[in-house]
Amino acid sequence: MQVSYNPHEYEPKWRQKWLDSKIYKTDDVSDKPKFYCLDFFPYPSGSGLSVGHCRNYIPTDVIARYYRMRGYNVLHPMGWDAFGFPAENYAIQMGVHPAETTRKNAATYRRQLQLIGASYDWDREINSTHPDYYKWTQWFFLLLYKRGLAYRKKSEQWWCDRCESVLANEQVINGCCWRHENTPVTKKPLEQWFFKITAYAERLLNDLDELDWPEPIKIMQRNWIGRSTGAQVTFMAKNGVPIEVFTTRPDTLFGATFMVLAPEHPLVPELTTADRRAEVEAYIQKARTESEIDRMSTEKEKTGVFTGAYAINPVNDEKIPIWIADYVLMGYGTGAIMCVPYGDQRDYEFAQKYGIEIRKIIEPENPDAVVEGQAYTGDGTMVNCSEEYNGLPNREFYEKICDWLEAEGRGKRTVNYKMRDWLISRQRYWGAPIPVVLCESCGEQPVPEDQLPVLLPEDVDFTPAGDGKSPLARVESFVNTTCPQCGGHATRETDTMDGFACSSWYFLRFPNPRLDTAPFDRETVEYWLPVDLYVGGAEHAVMHLLYARFWTKVMQDAGLVSFGEPFAALRNQGMLLAEDGGKMSKSKNNVITPDEVAEEYSVDVLRMYLMFLAPFDYEVSWSEASIAGVDRFARRVWRLFDEHWDQFSTQPIPIDFDRLSAEDKAVMRKAHQTIEKVTFDIERMQFNTAIAALMELVNVLTPYKDRHGITDVYRESCRILIHLMAPFAPYMAEEIWHHIGGAYSIHQQAWLGHNPDWAKENTITLVVQVNGKKRDDLTVPADVTKDQALELATSSEKIQKYTTGKRIIKSIYVPRRLVNLVVK
RNA sequence: GCACGAGUGGCGGAAUUGGCAGACGCGCUAGACUUAGGAUCUAGUACCGCAAGGUGUGGGGGUUCGAGUCCCCCCUCGUGCACCA
Numbered sequence: 001m002q003v004s005y006n007p008h009e010y011e012p013k014w015r016q017k018w019l020d021s022k023i024y025k026t027d028d029v030s031d032k033p034k035f036y037c038l039d040f041f042p043y044p045s046g047s048g049l050s051v052g053h054c055r056n057y058i059p060t061d062v063i064a065r066y067y068r069m070r071g072y073n074v075l076h077p078m079g080w081d082a083f084g085f086p087a088e089n090y091a092i093q094m095g096v097h098p099a100e101t102t103r104k105n106a107a108t109y110r111r112q113l114q115l116i117g118a119s120y121d122w123d124r125e126i127n128s129t130h131p132d133y134y135k136w137t138q139w140f141f142l143l144l145y146k147r148g149l150a151y152r153k154k155s156e157q158w159w160c161d162r163c164e165s166v167l168a169n170e171q172v173i174n175g176c177c178w179r180h181e182n183t184p185v186t187k188k189p190l191e192q193w194f195f196k197i198t199a200y201a202e203r204l205l206n207d208l209d210e211l212d213w214p215e216p217i218k219i220m221q222r223n224w225i226g227r228s229t230g231a232q233v234t235f236m237a238k239n240g241v242p243i244e245v246f247t248t249r250p251d252t253l254f255g256a257t258f259m260v261l262a263p264e265h266p267l268v269p270e271l272t273t274a275d276r277r278a279e280v281e282a283y284i285q286k287a288r289t290e291s292e293i294d295r296m297s298t299e300k301e302k303t304g305v306f307t308g309a310y311a312i313n314p315v316n317d318e319k320i321p322i323w324i325a326d327y328v329l330m331g332y333g334t335g336a337i338m339c340v341p342y343g344d345q346r347d348y349e350f351a352q353k354y355g356i357e358i359r360k361i362i363e364p365e366n367p368d369a370v371v372e373g374q375a376y377t378g379d380g381t382m383v384n385c386s387e388e389y390n391g392l393p394n395r396e397f398y399e400k401i402c403d404w405l406e407a408e409g410r411g412k413r414t415v416n417y418k419m420r421d422w423l424i425s426r427q428r429y430w431g432a433p434i435p436v437v438l439c440e441s442c443g444e445q446p447v448p449e450d451q452l453p454v455l456l457p458e459d460v461d462f463t464p465a466g467d468g469k470s471p472l473a474r475v476e477s478f479v480n481t482t483c484p485q486c487g488g489h490a491t492r493e494t495d496t497m498d499g500f501a502c503s504s505w506y507f508l509r510f511p512n513p514r515l516d517t518a519p520f521d522r523e524t525v526e527y528w529l530p531v532d533l534y535v536g537g538a539e540h541a542v543m544h545l546l547y548a549r550f551w552t553k554v555m556q557d558a559g560l561v562s563f564g565e566p567f568a569a570l571r572n573q574g575m576l577l578a579e580d581g582g583k584m585s586k587s588k589n590n591v592i593t594p595d596e597v598a599e600e601y602s603v604d605v606l607r608m609y610l611m612f613l614a615p616f617d618y619e620v621s622w623s624e625a626s627i628a629g630v631d632r633f634a635r636r637v638w639r640l641f642d643e644h645w646d647q648f649s650t651q652p653i654p655i656d657f658d659r660l661s662a663e664d665k666a667v668m669r670k671a672h673q674t675i676e677k678v679t680f681d682i683e684r685m686q687f688n689t690a691i692a693a694l695m696e697l698v699n700v701l702t703p704y705k706d707r708h709g710i711t712d713v714y715r716e717s718c719r720i721l722i723h724l725m726a727p728f729a730p731y732m733a734e735e736i737w738h739h740i741g742g743a744y745s746i747h748q749q750a751w752l753g754h755n756p757d758w759a760k761e762n763t764i765t766l767v768v769q770v771n772g773k774k775r776d777d778l779t780v781p782a783d784v785t786k787d788q789a790l791e792l793a794t795s796s797e798k799i800q801k802y803t804t805g806k807r808i809i810k811s812i813y814v815p816r817r818l819v820n821l822v823v824k
Numbered sequence: 825g826c827a828c829g830a831g832u833g834g835c836g837g838a839a840u841u842g843g844c845a846g847a848c849g850c851g852c853u854a855g856a857c858u859u860a861g862g863a864u865c866u867a868g869u870a871c872c873g874c875a876a877g878g879u880g881u882g883g884g885g886g887u888u889c890g891a892g893u894c895c896c897c898c899c900u901c902g903u904g905c906a907c908c909a
Contacts, residue, residue, distance in 0.1 A: 216904070219828065223905055230909080247909060260909090302907080327907045337909045346907055418908050541904085612849070614836060619902085626836065628862080629849050635864095680840075689838065692848035699848090706865095767844045772890045774844060812889050817843050822889050 226418025
């Protein structure tokens with residue numbers, strides 16, 4: 001019987017059946033080994049999924065399907081990280097409520113993910129904007145609050161004049177607003193909520209070592225955390241004010257010939273002398289207005305002004321001038337530095353420009369190491385210090401001077417981090433309200449747990465007022481409340497939480513998505529977590545991945561979970577570029593959607609093509625030409641079965657391997673080698689070579705069928721093929737399985753194991769080299785011994801051409817590979 | 825500037841980790857079947873050479889019987905960090 005290949009008919013049919021019969025439903029707990037396969041929590045944007053997004057969801061789906069067939073209990077869920085600015089901005093422009101946009105966009109994403117055959121357990125779908133979810137996001141806020149890890153502080157916050165609104169850090173791109181490319185942002189002081197992630201800096205850094213994550217991501221996190229060791233040293237100003245500085249090089253203290261404070265340093269007004277005041281204030285004013293990019297530019301020549309004040313260098317009681325300069329940042333260390341022009345390039349340039357003394361304090365072993373016009377940062381012997389220290393190696397002196405500082409109470413060893421606390425306040429509407437009220441008499445009060453969620457009011461005018469406040473501040477019914485402590489009048493915090501708060505715990509929700517008494521059930525979470533495979537783009541290297549690790553550690557400390565790391569293994573998929581090598585973007589009108597590809601070819605072809613085109617972590621361009629090749633492959637597979645459907649079996653066909661003809665053996669061997677190869681490749685996520693292996697098998701079966709028709713070996717090989725294809729081409733596998741009489745569903749069949757005896761080659765090609773150059777190859781039995789191999793090699797005519805009249809001084813035999821004869 | 829990555833046919837990429845370089849696919853060439861072909865099938869396809877043979881994994885050195893793979897130097901591209909004291 002001939003059945004025409006018609007994916008447009010069978011793909012929707014199976015899609016519906018899989019949904020209706022819930023074959024991807026996950027058991028809560030079971031005796032099976034578990035596998036938690038998770039995608040990054042997506043924001044459902046208005047434009048829907050492109051084929052680029054599919055490079056994230058299809059590989060994880062293949063993995064999930066594979067582990068299910070391997071007998072694992074697989075948790076493969078999906079949900080929506082749907083709070084955030086885009087929905088709110090869209091609401092402002094179009095007047096559509098963000099809740100409406102979110103609903104619509106999530107529905108589009110769900111439809112498209114179902115289209116591409118993603119095998120999520122849809123009963124576990126979650127949405128961060130539902131009160132059932134953000135109630136627990138607020139609950140975690142309170143947990144952090146109770147543990148002293150959430151605090152409010154006045155801080156300088158990014159502000160865009162054209163938006164008339166504050167911006168999140170991630171919305172500041174190169175010092176300008178993300179929506180107004182040429183509008184530099186400025187800073188505005190505002191009361192803000194912070195999470196004290198810095199308290200976990202050390203653990204966040206150290207625990208990276210145990211993670212199976214891409215090395216570049218770990219490096220980015222290490223850089224972000226930015227640990228440096230050194231000393232905090234107190235310099236006394238002449239008027240008796242202590243100035244704390246942080247230095248990584250206390251061994252250069254004797255070379256400190258001036259100090260620099262950040263222009264924003266609080267001691268500046270106090271230190272500045274009357275005659276310098278006008279100039280200092282002008283400089284501060286200039287630094288304020290200067291954009292961050294200008295100020296941070298390494299290209300820029302250093303500038304600064306003298307405050308008129310002096311401080312005492314604690315190691316030698318020398319009087320050194322205090323300057324202010326914008327190359328010193330208030331946000332790092334203490335906002336003040338000691339300057340050693342001899343040992344620091346920045347200080348060197350500054351000292352040169354302003355004529356400050358450059359004093360040599362470390363003599364390198366090789367005098368040429370000191371380059372004219374540059375600071376010397378290397379090691380050497382101390383000079384120009386005190387008698388006691390001169391002549392010491394600087395490393396040794398480092399320890400000595402730290403001991404001395406600590407003994408004298410003039411400083412101490414310290415560790416400093418570049419990472420700052422996580423600012424979570426957003427003066428925006430579309431986020432989870434921060435569950436805190438401000439009482440006139442009791443002050444700041446957390447909302448009691450039993451009053452959660454603090455509901456986000458629906459009927460709100462979300463146009464920004466330009467006053468730096470959330471639109472919620474204008475909703476009186478929301479703002480006015482009673483104090484949980486005294487019952488008196490109180491006002492609610494009107495800021496909402498950063499969207500990254502929602503994604504910092506969502507992976508704990510999937511094991512028990514509908515639980516209404518707690519964010520998660522301990523036992524279930526301990527069964528499923530940590531996530532076995534986490535896949536998403538590299539762009540979240542520091543933000544989300546660091547925040548989620550932080551929250552997990554807080555929960556561990558609170559005794560809520562036993563583990564300290566949420567994601568055991570992380571992989572980043574490569575970006576998919578447009579055919580011209582540029583980014584796919586709506587503005588360039590070059591976005592290809594899965595819908596279009598499914599329409600023109602099929603979902604299975606899209607899936608296999610994306611897996612085949614390059615290793616999954618490579619950046620690669622879409623190619624219209626190559627997808628046709630995968631379409632051909634799919635049709636070839638279909639033709640292996642077509643017109644012979646009733647001759648196949650879904651049960652293993654008994655094969656008496658030893659009695660097979662050589663050709664039949666070769667086919668059977670290829671089939672079992674393919675099982676081995678595809679299994680190996682899926683596990684190491686080398687999907688492109690797995691597909692290539694399937695193609696090779698088809699390339700063997702097609703001509704075999706033409707010569708021998710439907711033999712047992714052929715039927716068995718095709719049965720193997722269809723199993724191996726199931727994770728990659730789930731629709732076609734299901735349809736073929738159905739036509740050959742398989743019971744629903746192939747996706748609930750067990751993965752096949754290969755028979756190593758059958759997979760093993762019985763003859764091998766032995767390469768024979770003379771002096772490392774290939775001169776012959778011999779077909780020999782696989783179990784050939786070294787002596788036999790050497791005998792065969794040396795007796796080969798082609799080889800003798802190169803060996804006669806010469807002496808074999810060495811013969812190398814690599815079992816099952818080659819013989820190399822070294823002659824002279 | 826600093827720190828990682830990566831350079832393999834006309835193209836995307838293989839090479840199970842030091843052992844036949846170019847699997848698989850695209851493209852291309854020739855042929856078959858066709859009214860037709862953007863269908864299908866067959867053969868070929870790294871480069872030079874009629875051939876024997878030689879040369880080839882960005883360039884140059886090195887280790888080794890043997891290097892795409894390991895080591896050193898250089899070039900190009902990509903990514904991240906970028907006055908962090």
